[in-house]
Amino acid sequence: MKDVTQLHDGWSLRHDDTLLPARVPGCVHTDLLAAGVIPDPYVGQNETAIAWVGEQAWSYVTDLAHDSAHERTDLVFDGLDTAAAITLAGEPLGRTRNMHRTHRFDVTGRTGTLEVRFASAYDEAAAVRAVTGERPNVYPEPFQYVRKMACSFGWDWGPTVVTAGMWRPVRLEHWSTARIDRVRPLVTVDDATGHVEVRLRVERTGSGAGRPLTARATVAGRDTEAVFTGDGTVLRLEVPEPRLWWPRGHGGQPLYDLDVTLLDDGAVLDTWRRRIGFRTVEIDRTADAHGTGFTFVVNGVPVFARGVNWIPDDVLPSRVTPERYRARLAQAADANIDLVRVWGGGIYEDDAFYDACDELGLMVWQDFLFACAAYPEEQPLRGEVEAEARDNVVRLMPHPSLVLWNGNNENLWGFRDWDWEPGLAGDSWGEGYYLGLLPRIVAELDPTRPYTAGSPWSGSWDHHPNDTRHGTHHSWEVWNRQDYAEYRASVPRFVAEFGWQAPPALATLRRALPGEELAPDSPGMLHHQKAEDGNGKLNRGIARHFRLPEDDFDRWHYLAQVVQARAVGAGIEHWRAHWPLCAGTVVWQFNDCWPVSSWAAVDGDGRLKPLHHELRRVYADRLLTLLPGEDGPVLAVDNQSAEPWRTAVTLRLLDADGGAVREAVVPVGAAARSVARTPVPEELRPAPGSSKEFLVADADGLRAVHFPVPDKEFAYPPARYDVRVEDVPLPDGPDGPDGSDGPGRNSDGPDGRAGAVDVVVTAHTLVRDLLLQADRLAPGAVADTGLLTLLPGEEARIRVTGCGGVEAAAVRAALFSVDPA
The missing domain is CATH 2.60.120.260 (Galactose-binding domain-like)
Structure with a gap:
């Protein structure tokens, strides 16, 4: 052995x-x-x-x-x-x-x-x-x-x-006769039978050359073996009626141990074990009247992908432990995410990452590691690229969560739109990798999974690489130049990148910038803002909707986070409402690798931004939305659950003081995995351009609001609400919002073990986008709720862990809401 x-x-x-x-x-x-x-x-x-x-x-x-x-x-x-x-x-x-x-x-x-x-x-x-x-x-x-x-x-x-x-x-590996060099399990399902084809390659010593060896494979109580004298063999197993692996929200995630044993005359030479799952996956790229689709189909079921982009969780990646992977990906699952795209400027993550995705039902879209550049195809790089791709395809292919290989990030788009072509003058730039080498490797080694040449990519050079009508699309005119309302101007077939920036949590900034008097343009804040004109874009994004605060960092910080959540939420609400034409959204980005102002939903210390809570809302199976339309708002009832959704929606036209102008109850229904859209009755629509009327829709504990003008033009009353604090003893648990207590990752002390409180807010006026920034109460404190809109007389209960013993005055100081212009 x-x-x-x-x-x-x-x-x-x-x-x-x-x-x-x-x-x-x-x-x-x-x-x-x-x-x-x-x-x-x-x-x-x-x-x-x-x-x-x-x-x-x-x-x-x-x-x-x-x-x-x-x-x-x-x-x-x-x-x-x-x-x-x-x-x-x-x-x-x-x-x-x-x-x-x-x-x-x-x-x-x-x-x-x-x-x-x-x-x-x-x-x-x-x-x-x-x-x-x-x-x-x-x-x-x-x-x-x-x-x-x-x-x-x-x-x-x-x-x-x-x-x-x-x-x-x-490590050192000591072996005799032969060892297992490579195992490629090809897992398929056909007519309720699971098939596992184990392609085994071995390396032999001189004394082991030509010697008959036995390979045995076992899965789900089934086993088979073969005797061979060469450098490999193929073992085939059938599993009747295996339980299928599904993305989260669509079913369970059963996993099966696959064991491969190499024997010499009955003596074990080497073993290999991985967990596999039975499922089928394909990308439906059928051409239709609207263009060319891009829809994940798992076990024969089309899936609206509720995704995020993943970057390395630390710029020093050896510090990312299996526990940290698990904590971060559990945060993704908690936000109702079902797809994680591993971005091409990072790494092929550790097996612990993919193990967690297997168990949590998170589909993995894996980029090959090419991003935002022209890559030479000559030696010595070409041989390294091929060896790297072969290594990692074989390493990762046992994982059922892995559903797509992607050739690159934005390089096909860059060649067409970023003025690369004239300077290259015919030199290689990576196209041969994306359209030649990599698809050949995937077809040879892992033919059970789809491959796409890049993101964005329209499927061929017959269309612009970032054409909204074909394949995958990256939406960056919004944020870079346009307001988030422009998300509603188009319906891409699949939105593989879009996003909006915001600063990290205040406690994260305090740790990263000790002693600094924080301001949007203070030295440390600017150093921890890496985007081109990042603060300018943040400020313009705020100013389109609110009065831009002057000399009030706390207000600026709050509004930047509000705009981030609203922007991403607006895009997802719009594109989800057009399922199945649009078949998925992948937010840029989920996590951060250090404390920085960025597009992330979870900041560099693992703290949740309001965007994380917004993702949990807009990625829920059932979503109630009021969408602007040419003739007035439209009610969208989006049901991505497996059961029909029939409900009664209460629509209320209210004035700025919260008084009811008119209301009606509208019965609606959406079949499983479908969307129903209904125009709001004319008598319930706010007058166009009104600064004193708004619309609210409520059903089954869900709420949507529609304001006809930007916040800075609306006649908000000064927000008035009462706050009380109720202690809620909880058992001790790990410090910090991500369950991690590693260096620099919310190891701020014992606050995470200090119990919990319920913060109860009772509104006396309209209170728009109320936010409790729990880290202002204690560095390790976490609130279970993000942005809330309350009407007069309504009460909200916010559970905060990690800050037992806090007083109501401290809580009130950590509460923010939209104020009158």
Whole structure:
């Protein structure tokens, strides 16, 4: 039986002729942080102070001693970031130049000093660029010349922290005769029978060459075996009537252990185990009168994808533990999300990420790692790209949550619209990867899943890559130049990116910018705003709807978060109402990799923005919406549940003081997975341009509101409400809003264990977009509710965990609402 020895201890990092303790998995930055050599790059403007780290070469050393009776010993690196030379006892073992691959070296009988020398990623990129020539990209950093996490070099939401190190596990594998090299399980369902085709490849020692070996596979109580003498075999199993894996909200997520065992004359040589799920998935790209669709079909059922884009959860990705993955993805599931797109400027995430998605019913759209740049197709990059793709397709294909391979992010669009073509003058730029190499690899290795060449992509060059009528669409004119009301101007077939910025929670800002007098344009706030003209766009977004606050950071902070939630909510409400023409929305973005003003719904410390609560509302199975229409508002009853929805909607035309002008009860019904749209009766419509009338729709605990003019033109009364606090003892639990107590991730102290309170708000006037910012009560406090609109006499109960003993006066200071202009 193969033996494995983890090599995580005993490493040192060489720095200025001294040796510092090193942690593996880890990186140079985490080791320098632990040794006190550099400050936290996430705090203040320390990012610039530690830039030198990414510009230097670094070495990791350890003493490698092993004694094994096996024929062969391999040194295995699951992830080397990025350009490394490995020596053992002063003799070269090999070189690497790809962060996203596994590397294996034969060290049988060899011991001594093991050294892994990492070149600066900048030097590696310069060497490659000298061979391939210059290519355009959207940032002044050379990320397209090195197979490394692109956002290490900074992005419009991330810092420039160029890492190096052994970021995934290192181990010795001792084996004899043969070992399992690769397992590809092709899982399909046909006529209520599950099929598992296990394609096995082995590596043999010299003594094992040509020797008959036995491979055995077991799943769901079924097993089969085969004897073979070559380098592999195929095992086939059938599972009658397997329980199907479904996206969350559509059914359960049953998982089955698939075991593969390699034997020599009955003796176990090696084993492999993964969990699989039985389900079918395809993309319906049928042409119709409106263009070309893009609809996920799971187990034969068309699905409206309620998605988010995922970026690396830390710019130092070795710090993301399985527990942190689980906590962040549980936050996604709690927001009624059912699809997570792993964006192409990051990484192929750890297996723990996909395990959690399997269990939570989160479909995974996986980008290959190309983003926002022209990528050379020459060597040495082409061979690395192919090896990387093969490695990761095989590694990830057992996961039933994985539903799509995507060739790139925005590069096909960039070639057409971002003035790349003239400068390239015929040079390669990545098209051969997206339309040639990658689809061939997917077809060869993982034919059970669909592939698309890019996002956005219209399916062919016959249409503009970002055509709303065909395939996937990225909507960025809104935010960059237009108000969010313009989302309603079109109905794309599938919206794969759209979003709006807001600052993080106040407690996150206080931790990241200690001692700073916060203002939208204070030095730290500007440093933690990476988008081009980001604050200008934030301010223009606020000013279109509200009076832009002057010298009132708290008000500005609140309004920026309100506009973010409203903007994303407006887009989803509109596009969901046009299902099945529009078959999905994928919000940019769900998470952050550090504390920053960004498009995220969960900030860099894991705290929920109001957008997260809004996603939970607009991604719920049942959504009640009032949509502006040419002839007045339209009531949309959106039912993505499996059961028909028949209800009575109370429509009320109210004046600004909350008094009823007219009301009616309207019976409505929507079949399962469908939408019903009904014009609001003329007598209940606010007068066009009225600053004193608004419309409210209520049904089954859901509410929608419609105001005919921007907030700054509406005659809001000064908000008046009472607040009382009721203690609610809760059992102790982990600190922090994401269940994590790791460094820099809401480890603020014991507040997360301090019980809970119910905040009860009783409105005496119209109170629009009431928000309790719970982190103002305690850094670890979390509210279960986002923006609320209350009518006079209504009461709302907000559960806050992590802040027991708080007084009503403190709560009132943490409450914000829309005020009169």
